[in-house]
Amino acid sequence: MWTQIKLAFHKLGSPLIFYRFAQTLIPWLWGLTLITLAAGLYQALFVVPPDYQQGDSYRILYIHVPAAWQAMATYIVMTILATITLIWRIRTAEIMAMTAAPIGAAFTLICLVTGAIWGRPMWGTYWAWDARLTSMLVLLFVYLGIMGLYAAFDDRRQGARIASILILVGVVNIPIIHFSVEWWTTLHQGSTINLFGPSTMDASMLPPLIWMTVAVKLMFGALLLQRARNELLDQDQRKKWVLEALRMGGHDS
Amino acid sequence: MNRSKAQPLIALLLSDLKRARRHGGQSLLPLVFLFSVVAMIPLGIGPGPNLLQAIAPGMIWVAALLSGLLALDGLFKSDFDDGTLEQWWVGDQPVIRLVLVRLGSHWLITALPVIVLTPVAAQMLYLPNAALGLLMLTLLIGTPILSLVGGLASALTLGTRQGGALLGLLIFPLIVPVLIFSTGAVSAFLDGLPVRPYLLLLVALLVLALSLVPLATAAALRLNIE
Numbered sequence: 001m002w003t004q005i006k007l008a009f010h011k012l013g014s015p016l017i018f019y020r021f022a023q024t025l026i027p028w029l030w031g032l033t034l035i036t037l038a039a040g041l042y043q044a045l046f047v048v049p050p051d052y053q054q055g056d057s058y059r060i061l062y063i064h065v066p067a068a069w070q071a072m073a074t075y076i077v078m079t080i081l082a083t084i085t086l087i088w089r090i091r092t093a094e095i096m097a098m099t100a101a102p103i104g105a106a107f108t109l110i111c112l113v114t115g116a117i118w119g120r121p122m123w124g125t126y127w128a129w130d131a132r133l134t135s136m137l138v139l140l141f142v143y144l145g146i147m148g149l150y151a152a153f154d155d156r157r158q159g160a161r162i163a164s165i166l167i168l169v170g171v172v173n174i175p176i177i178h179f180s181v182e183w184w185t186t187l188h189q190g191s192t193i194n195l196f197g198p199s200t201m202d203a204s205m206l207p208p209l210i211w212m213t214v215a216v217k218l219m220f221g222a223l224l225l226q227r228a229r230n231e232l233l234d235q236d237q238r239k240k241w242v243l244e245a246l247r248m249g250g251h252d253s
Numbered sequence: 254m255n256r257s258k259a260q261p262l263i264a265l266l267l268s269d270l271k272r273a274r275r276h277g278g279q280s281l282l283p284l285v286f287l288f289s290v291v292a293m294i295p296l297g298i299g300p301g302p303n304l305l306q307a308i309a310p311g312m313i314w315v316a317a318l319l320s321g322l323l324a325l326d327g328l329f330k331s332d333f334d335d336g337t338l339e340q341w342w343v344g345d346q347p348v349i350r351l352v353l354v355r356l357g358s359h360w361l362i363t364a365l366p367v368i369v370l371t372p373v374a375a376q377m378l379y380l381p382n383a384a385l386g387l388l389m390l391t392l393l394i395g396t397p398i399l400s401l402v403g404g405l406a407s408a409l410t411l412g413t414r415q416g417g418a419l420l421g422l423l424i425f426p427l428i429v430p431v432l433i434f435s436t437g438a439v440s441a442f443l444d445g446l447p448v449r450p451y452l453l454l455l456v457a458l459l460v461l462a463l464s465l466v467p468l469a470t471a472a473a474l475r476l477n478i479e
Contacts, residue, residue, distance in 0.1 A: 138425075138426045139426075142426045145425075145426065152410065152413035158412065158476060162409055162477065163409075165472055165473050168469070173430075177426065177429050180430035
């Protein structure tokens, strides 16, 4: 079992095998994304009852919270990929780490924007210098720094490795930022969803959140594989395997 | 460490300092910058002592941070361009030590003069004299972290053409906690609250940065000369 996993891991380092893997998986991921997204949005907009205080405006949390989770989860994925990059120098891992950064930045931005839209009627302000908001803003800058550093190198492999160091530095840094900004008085509500212990959210409001979270995770997978595949094709456009792969009718999108 | 082992390190430090003295501006530029920022603040927001006093610790810190950025661009650049940097891996000194010496000289050249002249800047912004010592203490603990983090950013951007523009973006997230704890300490003092936890956290950050950042910096330099 373990040797098979190891074999699969190393096989994915080959551009051609990665390309085929991505080609097979992408349509499935998008299909499942659409189904879960439809289920989640339908329930969030029509099934769950309005909040007794916030009315209908709380429904934006079904986008806000999954986006926030994904903004952080993306960084964890990037950390794993950056570690693989620096230790084994697997090129597909480099490419995936770098193509994940804009996706993470996009989810961070979605989280900030939906939070601002919700904050205006609820808190009376679009923006507050609150601990969680500030950490998300700093996270956005971390993502932008990684993207900027990668883009600044002419040699993309060198850029990817050096940006991987920045990713690992960030992983030490992000918790410190989080706790340091916690020292400010906090306006943001505490977590209502607890994995360890009872959630303070009403059970009837939970299902759409689960659907939306799954949908966002699947969407992330689809986006990541799609962007990595495109980047790989772009970098290798003059290589033989690309011609072969495309001639064999692999390009359906 | 015996004398012969330490000799190359001392030589590097002395040559860095000598180079800074010959290019006179290197140490002067951050100072001039600091004071021009500090002088612009009252012009921008009005000369009222109450307002200035409230923002003084934060403003001096931000000005010190920005002035620290100035000399970072060239931290490894000339050694990288003329190939000296590659010699770092050929010699028998661990590169981490050389990195630390280079950052130490950067701190001596850019940060120390700023700390020494902080009392003048503090007067310009009406910071109470009682808080001055604490502000200087936070600068003393915090600016080495800035040098370390700045050195890392400088090493990361070494092989890029427009590296300088990226420095600010890379340093900002890394320096946020230092800024919060340093100015938090001074604000707490002015409000009559205990400052010890802030200072302990700052020292903890310094220890963490001192032990981890040179590793990352050496790795980044290494990838740049490959």
